[in-house]
Every structure is written in structure tokens, then in C-alpha cells.
Amino acid sequence: MIPNCKETSQLLSQAQDRPLGFVERLRMRLHLAICDRCRRVSMQFDFLRAAVRHYRDGE
Amino acid sequence: MSADAGTAITPEALEAERDYLLRYASLQLRNPAQVEDAVQETLLAALEGLERFSGRSTLRTWLTGILKHKIIDHLRRSGRERPLGSDDDERTETEIVDALFAEDGHWRGFPADWGSPAKSLENSRFWKAFELCLQRLPARTARVFTMREVMEMSTDDICQELEISTTNCWVMLHRARLTLRECLEMTWFDGQPS
Numbered sequence: 001m002i003p004n005c006k007e008t009s010q011l012l013s014q015a016q017d018r019p020l021g022f023v024e025r026l027r028m029r030l031h032l033a034i035c036d037r038c039r040r041v042s043m044q045f046d047f048l049r050a051a052v053r054h055y056r057d058g059e
Numbered sequence: 060m061s062a063d064a065g066t067a068i069t070p071e072a073l074e075a076e077r078d079y080l081l082r083y084a085s086l087q088l089r090n091p092a093q094v095e096d097a098v099q100e101t102l103l104a105a106l107e108g109l110e111r112f113s114g115r116s117t118l119r120t121w122l123t124g125i126l127k128h129k130i131i132d133h134l135r136r137s138g139r140e141r142p143l144g145s146d147d148d149e150r151t152e153t154e155i156v157d158a159l160f161a162e163d164g165h166w167r168g169f170p171a172d173w174g175s176p177a178k179s180l181e182n183s184r185f186w187k188a189f190e191l192c193l194q195r196l197p198a199r200t201a202r203v204f205t206m207r208e209v210m211e212m213s214t215d216d217i218c219q220e221l222e223i224s225t226t227n228c229w230v231m232l233h234r235a236r237l238t239l240r241e242c243l244e245m246t247w248f249d250g251q252p253s
Contacts, residue, residue, distance in 0.1 A: 004164025006156075013233035017207065017214045040170045044240050047176045051189060052208040054180050056083055 002030045008038045012045055068109055068118060073102050076122050083123060086209045087130050089198070093137070097129040104129075127210055131220065134202070152200075152230045159237055170240070173248045185247055192242035196235055203228060204235035 003011070008031040011024055020028065032039050080101060084094045104125050105112075112121050161167050179185040196204065203221065206212045212220075214228045223231075 004160075005166050006160040006164040009160075009237065010156075010229075010233055013236050014229050016236075017229060017232055037166050037170050040172060041240065044170065044173060044176070045236055047173070048236055048239055048243075049208060050177075051180065052086075052205075055186065055189060056086060056209050058079060058082055 001027065002034070003027050004031075005035060005038055008032065008035070009041060012038070012042050016045060016049060068112060070106065072118060073105055073122070076119055077102065079119060080122060080126050083126060083209065084130055086193075087202075087205050088133055090137070093133050097126060097133050100129045101126040130210070134220075152227070152234050156230065156234050156237060159241070168241070171244055171248060173244070176248070179247065188243065188247040192239050192246065195242060196238060200231050200235045200238070203231045204239075207232055 008028055011020060011028040014020065015028070032042060077098060080098045081094060084097045085091070088094050088097060101122060105122055112118070116124075159167055193201065203217060203223075206217045206220070207214065214225060214232070217223075218225050218228045221228075
């Protein structure tokens with residue numbers, strides 16, 4: 001039931017592109033609760049989005 | 060920068076947005092001549108259509124809206140002349156993502172702790188690394204990624220424009236993020252004090 005890192009990383013990425021379903025969110029959270037690597041990647045994906053917009057807007 | 064409804068917009072005010080538009084377009088179009096053209100067309104269209112500027116949005120938002128259309132026109136035109144094709148002859152997008160993970164789905168390399176990455180945003184050397192990493196993305200992957208992140212298009216619109224499936228779009232975006240992540244980690248966050 002708990003997804004592995006690869007699937008979690010897919011969910012983390014898709015969460016930036018579409019609303020995840022309830023089950024998807026739940027599974028992602030279950031994995032993040034036990035995996036510090038994926039928690040890092042989650043923050044890093046957020047950072048990438050912020051960085052691109054920062055770069056675009058030249059702030 | 061912003062103008063209230065009824066305020067006359069001067070050519071100087073348009074010109075002042077030029078640098079921003081150039082940067083915006085260059086994230087999407089790799090050919091510098093195309094970047095210049097798209098921005099020039101945008102400023103001309105804006106001058107001709109000044110009365111359509113409602114003042115409800117800022118001048119920059121309005122110009123960016125026009126620029127998006129000009130960029131898509133250029134992408135369509137160059138796509139007809141020289142289709143991007145696929146980035147890799149043999150490896151599919153899925154295989155490239157797969158290669159970053161072990162058989163059991165664990166990370167092959169250990170994603171590092173980036174500390175407080177927001178501090179890097181203030182560092183000009185970080186932006187050099189960032190630009191290099193963006194440029195290293197394969198052309199097709201980069202196009203999907205910048206349509207999504209720079210132009211903030213929905214994946215549905217991107218799929219329609221590029222005639223690819225939604226699933227393929229998600230895989231390409233995932234790949235782009237993983238590749239950028241890895242590149243920044245190797246070229247910047249490795250050895251940065253956190």
C-alpha cells in the first residue's frame with residue numbers, strides 16, 4: 001500500500017501539475033512520513049518552482 | 060509599471076518592460092533572433108492595441124499575455140520547419156527516470172540535504188549554475204518544462220499544443236524536475252554550507 005521512492009517522486013512531481021486524488025495524497029503522505037530522502041526531494045521540487053519564477057521575474 | 064485605467068501609456072513605459080520580456084522569452088525560445096522578434100512583435104502589438112489595455116492588470120501582465128501568444132506562434136513556426144522529435148533515440152523518457160532509481164524503487168543516489176536553498180537565490184553565482192542546468196535539459200524536455208513553469212500553462216494546454224498525451228507530459232515534467240534537481244545538486248549544492 002505504501003508506495004516506494006520512485007512512485008512517491010512521481011506523485012510529488014504530478015502534485016505540481018494536477019490535483020492529486022485522496023488516495024494518492026494519502027499514500028504519498030504515508031511514504032513521506034518514513035522517508036527523509038523523499039521529504040528532501042519534495043522541498044527541492046518546491047524550490048525549483050520558486051527558483052524558476054524568481055529567475056523569470058528577475059527579482 | 061502599473062497604470063490605472065485611462066492613464067496614457069507611453070512608448071517609454073513599454074520600452075522599460077523590454078528587459079523583462081527578453082528574459083521571459085529567452086527561457087522559452089533558444090534562438091536569440093527569435094527571442095528578439097517575439098519581443099519586438101509584442102511591443103508593436105501593444106502599441107497598436109493600447110486602447111485595449113484595460114488597466115485592470117499591470118502593464119507587465121498585459122504585455123506578458125501578448126508575449127505568450129507570440130512565443131507560441133514562433134514555436135509553431137519553427138516546429139513546422141524543424142520538428143524537435145524525441146530527445147533520445149533509444150532511451151524513452153520512462154527509462155531515463157527509471158535509471159535514477161534502483162530495482163526496488165529506492166533512490167539510486169541519495170538526494171542530499173540542500174540546507175536553506177532560499178539563500179542561494181540571492182547569489183549571482185547560483186544563477187549561473189541554474190542557467191547551465193536549464194540549458195543542459197534536452198530541448199523537448201526543456202520546452203515542456205518551461206511551458207509549465209515559465210508560462211504557467213496547464214498540462215492539458217501543453218499536451219494539446221505539442222500533440223502529446225497527458226501521461227507523457229507528466230513523465231517529461233517529472234524527468235525535467237529530477238534532472239534539474241540532480242544537476243543543481245552536483246554543480247551547486249554539493250559542498251555549499253547549509
